[in-house]
Amino acid sequence: MSTQNRSLPIPMIRPRRVLLYAALILLAIAYLIPVYMVLITAFKNPATINLATVWQPPDPVDWQGFTTAAQEFLPNLRNSFSLVIPATIISALMGSMNGYVLSKWKFRGANVLFPLMLFGMFIPYQSILIPLFQFLNSINLYGGIPGLIVAHVVYGLPITTLIFRNYYAEVPTEMVEASAIDGAGFFGIYRHIMFPISLPGFVVVIIWQFTQIWNEFLFAVTLTSTANQPITVKLSELAGGEAVKWNMPMAGALLAAIPTLFVYIALGQYFIRGLLAGSVKG
Template identity: 50%
Template sequence: MTAVTSPVEAPVPGASPGSGSGPGAGAAGRRKKKPVERFSVARTLRYALLILFVLIVLVPVYVLFVTSFKGPGDAAPTRAWNLPQVWTTENWQAAWTALAPAIGRTLQMVVPAALISAFLGSLNGFVLSRWRFRGANLVFTLILFGMFIPYQAVIIPLNQLVLSLNLPSGIPTLIVLHVIYGLPITTLIFRNYYQTVPNELIEAARVDGAGMLRTYWSIVLPISIPSFVVVLIWQFTSAWNDFLFAVFFSSSQNGPVTLALNNLANGALLQNYGVSMAGALFASLPTLVVYILLGKYFMGGLMSGSVKG
């Protein structure tokens, strides 16, 4: 008896093993392409929206930059969108001459204010997260309450308090005020971060004989760099951009750059818009540099204390 063998079909050129042929195969292929097309459309719309938002944000920057290079006759509201007829750097030179002393005083204010408030907030956050004393939650709530009090509501009694204490007007008073008003947000950030630190790490330090301050200094502080980056950026920006405290507790001779910029804009408003525009760019440049250099660490540090683990 001879065995009946079925003929072996030759593979179709270009067809992969296991793939079917016939009318249904083409339809199946078209069905597989649809999700890719939808994904491409969604991605295109997403990037289009992002580009639109970037343009909206950059439009004022364009007006500032272009106007800062215009001469007195060229810098007019009717020509705000036009390029300068003659590019000049005299506005930048005049703005720097007017703002350079105030920028130096502002650096003297924001650096110690940010560092002191960050360190004190770190201590507060560690104590409130690891030392469960009676009334700890009430103390933390009262500290947070300071975040929701607007400066305008307390500016008059605060001014009377500063005068009664005979605090010197200018940078020293502003440092004290920014440290005090920065404690609520710094305490909140550090407390949330320290709650994510494993208890085993703290217990191991106690077993080795370390007290609270020793545990903070040797164990907790070295791993707090992400939160310190967030707090320092936040405090640096807040103190640099503050104008209300600068008006009430300093003058044009001893005040920060925001006050000097306001005086510059009022003095150059009817003469040359370019000087005030160049001054605005000078005043915003330090905070821009801080965000460019440390922006990627800001979001990482901000989210580091949001997840328990």
């Protein structure tokens, strides 16, 4: 009887597994609580926001309020995109070239130069902010998006160079040598060997730069005038004001989060690779 029971395909309920899943589910709920709060508050009618009922879902969902908020943030979203797209592309292209040189054309002094370049990604940007502000002012780029693009391209170079250098280091040197024997020069090797296999590297770098620049605040708040503020600056101003209608900042937070969240969910694996690359070793 008991032997027969054991052979039945009834999954054993092991208390340890139950506890494990219970812990994971509880933790997942805890991590998602802020998301719930954003969603319900962003779609509430400002008049109905009440501290006693903060956790209750909106009744009814107020699309009107959300659209009004979205319109308020629209110019800043546009600013963010016109900052992020060129800055990401330029810093990725330059990083790719640097990574190619540093991994396949090693020269004397490269071992000293590379760490010196890398150091730039760790510094607190406060330590270069005053001269940067003056410099952009002196070349008439202060206050606008182009100045911010310059800053993000330059200070993005260390990480993009690092990721591409580690990525290209995996390409067998024999492949490069064989191509050199066939008569390919510096640019030929880049165009026919390195660049075509760089796609995953570019995805990692582009995601990383996109997220970083989109989310950045210190440069954005010090180097732009009101009309050119990216979304992060607008959001902090709205949320920091007195007597805020809280559906506004929550709608803004949602809008500011959507592009990077979308990238993260669609291309999660590449996002994690960029994340781990940030700890220097590829």
